[in-house]
Amino acid sequence: MLVKQKGIIIKTVDYGESDKIITILNEHGAKIPLMVRRAKKVKSGLQATTQLFVKGLFIYNKWRGMGTLTSVDVIDSYYDLRVDLITNSYASLCLETIDGAMDTDQVDPQMYALLEFALTQIEKDVSAQLIANIVMLKCMTYYGFDINLTQCAVKHTEEPGEFVGYSFKYDGVISKSAAHLDPHLMPLTNKALYLMAILKQLPLSKINSISIHDDIVEEMSQFILLIYKEYSGMYFKSQRLINQLRRFNSTFE
Known part of the structure; x- marks a missing residue:
């Protein structure tokens, strides 16, 4: 079965001497692993189009188990990244x-x-x-x-100007008036x-x-x-x- 899906490559793993496995996050929000045959061979044309960050229309064969990539129509390679x-x-x-x-x-x-x-x-x-x-x-x-960043974990005040840090003891932000209760407060x-x-x-x-x-x-x-x-x-x-x-x-x- 031939499948066409828009997605972004989020992971690549070398597989053998010339192949690799890529994982795309498709437009529906699913992670799809795909085998790319001869991906590391320049003549295959898949070397540049199967790198991290590439956004494209991925065309692959899918029967049982992992699909096999056929081609990629690149939408954006995010080259500047x-x-x-x-x-x-x-x-x-x-x-x-x-x-x-x-x-x-x-x-x-x-x-x-x-x-x-x-x-x-x-x-x-x-x-x-x-x-x-x-x-x-x-x-x-x-x-x-x-985490709650909008209310003091001790005094329950919701005034952002009063917050002075985060307390792992109380699992929340702490206002100035309660800061003395946690000597290990992380100042922020x-x-x-x-x-x-x-x-x-x-x-x-x-x-x-x-x-x-x-x-x-x-x-x-x-x-x-x-x-x-x-x-x-x-x-x-x-x-x-x-x-x-x-x-x-x-x-x-």
Whole structure:
């Protein structure tokens, strides 16, 4: 049976000397693994069209088990994501987060919409780090946890200007008047907490023209990564690469 589906490649794995297996997240929000024969052979014409981030119309044969890719009509290769290593790494973090959020047989159109949004925004030169933050905020519940960033866990106040940090003891944001109750409180600016609360809840269609100061984006990143580590035990391979690249760059500054 010949199948045609629009999708984005979210994973590639070498298979033997010349083949590889790709996984596409299709437009319906399902992960589809496909065998690509002779993918690493230049003459096959599939080398460039079966890389990470490629969005296209995938045509494949499907009978039993894994399908076999026949051809790809590329819609967007998101070429600019590959030019800068840091940008590429944050885009990969988006892929890794979305891939990990979904079970093998899960179908969720929102995940495809989130991935398409992320790659499009990064392609428009929006901060890749900020977009990765948004993706991770949106995916929290898929990893089995959630956080409340709009109400003090102790005093129950909902005034963002009063928030001074996050408490793992009370599992929530803490206002200034309750900060003394947790000596291990993670300090955070109320601006970072407010923006994360907004970005977490705001529909993708409402997120336009994003511009947040780099220091705030970095503060958000450190907090979100720690939240994932503490509540789900996740540490992302892409983030490890980002940390290595940063250390490498800092040695030449």
